[in-house]
Every structure is written in C-alpha cells, then in structure tokens.
Amino acid sequence: MTDTQFPPADSIDDVEEGSDFAPHFNDAGLIPAMAIDAETNAPLMFAFMNRESLALTLETGLAHYYSRSRGSLWKKGETSGQLQHIERVRTDCDQDVLVLEVRVAGDGAACHTGRATCFYRRVNPDRSLTTIDNVRKIDPEATYGKK
Amino acid sequence: MTDTQFPPADSIDDVEEGSDFAPHFNDAGLIPAMAIDAETNAPLMFAFMNRESLALTLETGLAHYYSRSRGSLWKKGETSGQLQHIERVRTDCDQDVLVLEVRVAGDGAACHTGRATCFYRRVNPDRSLTTIDNVRKIDPEATYGKK
Numbered sequence: 001m002t003d004t005q006f007p008p009a010d011s012i013d014d015v016e017e018g019s020d021f022a023p024h025f026n027d028a029g030l031i032p033a034m035a036i037d038a039e040t041n042a043p044l045m046f047a048f049m050n051r052e053s054l055a056l057t058l059e060t061g062l063a064h065y066y067s068r069s070r071g072s073l074w075k076k077g078e079t080s081g082q083l084q085h086i087e088r089v090r091t092d093c094d095q096d097v098l099v100l101e102v103r104v105a106g107d108g109a110a111c112h113t114g115r116a117t118c119f120y121r122r123v124n125p126d127r128s129l130t131t132i133d134n135v136r137k138i139d140p141e142a143t144y145g146k147k
Numbered sequence: 148m149t150d151t152q153f154p155p156a157d158s159i160d161d162v163e164e165g166s167d168f169a170p171h172f173n174d175a176g177l178i179p180a181m182a183i184d185a186e187t188n189a190p191l192m193f194a195f196m197n198r199e200s201l202a203l204t205l206e207t208g209l210a211h212y213y214s215r216s217r218g219s220l221w222k223k224g225e226t227s228g229q230l231q232h233i234e235r236v237r238t239d240c241d242q243d244v245l246v247l248e249v250r251v252a253g254d255g256a257a258c259h260t261g262r263a264t265c266f267y268r269r270v271n272p273d274r275s276l277t278t279i280d281n282v283r284k285i286d287p288e289a290t291y292g293k294k
C-alpha cells in the first residue's frame with residue numbers, strides 16, 4: 001500500500017538543513033516539479049505533483065504527475081510510451097519544489113508536441129519567440145490522436 | 148517606461164507553435180521560472196515572476212522575480228551581489244513556465260543558504276534526504292544578517 005502521507009515541516013533549520021523529507025504542498029495540495037535530462041541536465045518539462053504522484057514516483061522510480069486539466073493522477077508516458085525513469089529526485093532549500101533527473105524511454109520525447117523538451121522556444125528581448133528545437137521525435141497525432 | 152502588458156493567448160496552435168510571446172500568468176498573476184546555469188544547465192533556483200518582474204528581466208537582462216512572502220518585486224542579487232545575468236529565456240509549449248539560463252555574478256551563489264544551487268539535497272526512495280552540495284560560496288549570515 002502506497003503511503004501518501006508526508007511528515008509536516010519542522011523548524012526552518014530542519015527544512016533547510018535536515019535529512020527529513022517534509023515536502024511543502026501548496027494550498028491546492030500540489031508541488032511543482034521540473035524534469036531534466038539526467039545526463040545533460042537539459043530542462044525537459046514542468047508539471048505538478050500531488051501527494052499520491054510523489055509517493056508513486058519515489059516508490060516506482062517512474063515519474064508520476066498530477067494533471068490539473070484532467071484532475072487526476074498522470075503516469076507520464078502511459079499513453080505515449082515515453083516513460084520517465086527517475087535517476088535522482090532533488091528538492092530545494094524550502095522543500096517546496098522538486099527536480100527530477102530522468103531518462104526518457106521510448107523515443108525520448110518529453111513534450112506532447114513530440115519534441116525532446118517542452119522548452120523549445122527562446123523568448124527574445126523584443127518579446128518575440130524563436131524556435132530552437134523543431135525535431136519531432138514522435139508524431140503527436142499518431143500518438144495522442146487528432147486534436 | 149517598462150511595458151508590463153503582455154498580449155493574451157490566441158489559439159492553442161499559436162500558443163504552441165507561434166512566434167508571439169503570450170505568457171500565461173496564473174490566477175495570482177504569477178508565472179513559475181526555473182533558473183539554470185547557462186553553461187552546465189545545472190538547476191539553480193525556482194521562483195515566481197509577475198508581469199513587472201518578467202518585463203524587467205527581458206528589458207534589463209537581469210533576473211527579477213516576485214517575492215510571495217514579501218509581496219514585492221525582487222531583483223535577484225540586489226542585497227547579496229549575486230546578480231543573475233540572463234543569457235537566454237525559454238518558455239514551454241503552453242507558455243506557462245519559464246526557464247532562465249543565467250550566469251550568477253559575485254561568488255556564484257544562487258541560494259540564500261550560500262550554496263551555488265538551492266537543489267543541494269537528494270530525496271532518497273526511503274524518503275530521507277542526502278546533502279549532495281555543502282559548499283557555501285557566501286556566508287549567509289554576513290550577507291543577509293542573522294536569522
């Protein structure tokens with residue numbers, strides 16, 4: 001049985017320097033998580049986790065998130081085959097953000113557009129966008145169905 | 148005069164594939180931003196931006212955030228000297244998250260604990276934490292004053 005309870009935070013010193021994991025979930029019960037490539041550190045995608053998805057991620061070694069649009073647990077790659085194998089989870093000083101160092105299975109697409117990363121565009125100082133990665137590792141329409 | 152207005156999002160296709168920057172701010176008027184090292188991609192810190200901090204970041208080339216605890220604009224490094232020079236800003240498919248590729252000035256400490264990164268602890272599968280970076284690049288007490 002997956003234990004979805006996490007201990008409450010103690011003092012600030014414990015939160016910042018302790019060895020007890022006491023993640024801080026926001027008012028909606030979620031904690032932000034950034035997935036990065038375990039080898040290159042390249043940023044891949046950003047999503048939220050609830051207690052259940054965090055517990056399952058730690059237990060199974062596969063990234064689970066919480067889909068705010070669908071309002072449900074989301075095992076990344078379940079539909080697309082682009083599972084994210086966890087190499088390492090990290091938390092920050094305040095224990096209110098997670099970084100997941102992952103290896104993406106299948107074709108290596110972390111983004112639903114079929115690209116390796118969701119961060120495929122640069123924001124220019126003039127506020128225009130420039131696409132810096134346009135390689136589709138999977139065909140999103142074939143994978144997820146037509147829009 | 149800094150223009151703090153950003154255009155509204157158009158169609159999903161435009162948001163995902165267009166060249167117009169139409170960042171999505173959440174109900175609190177904030178957008179999450181992850182700062183990473185421009186050279187190594189190492190994750191450094193996570194914070195939120197409001198429209199003003201995003202506009203100033205793009206205009207000045209220095210990372211500005213919004214402090215939720217203080218309820219005010221936060222020019223990173225103003226007190227500590229650890230300014231974050233922007234090499235590149237990236238946005239994701241949904242345009243609701245930003246990645247800032249930065250070079251940290253001063254002693255290279257992005258974390259208020261004095262470390263290079265806020266992500267200095269690993270979360271183990273048994274839910275304990277292991278410190279993986281304990282190098283203090285600055286003395287937080289000398290920099291920010293006693294707690």
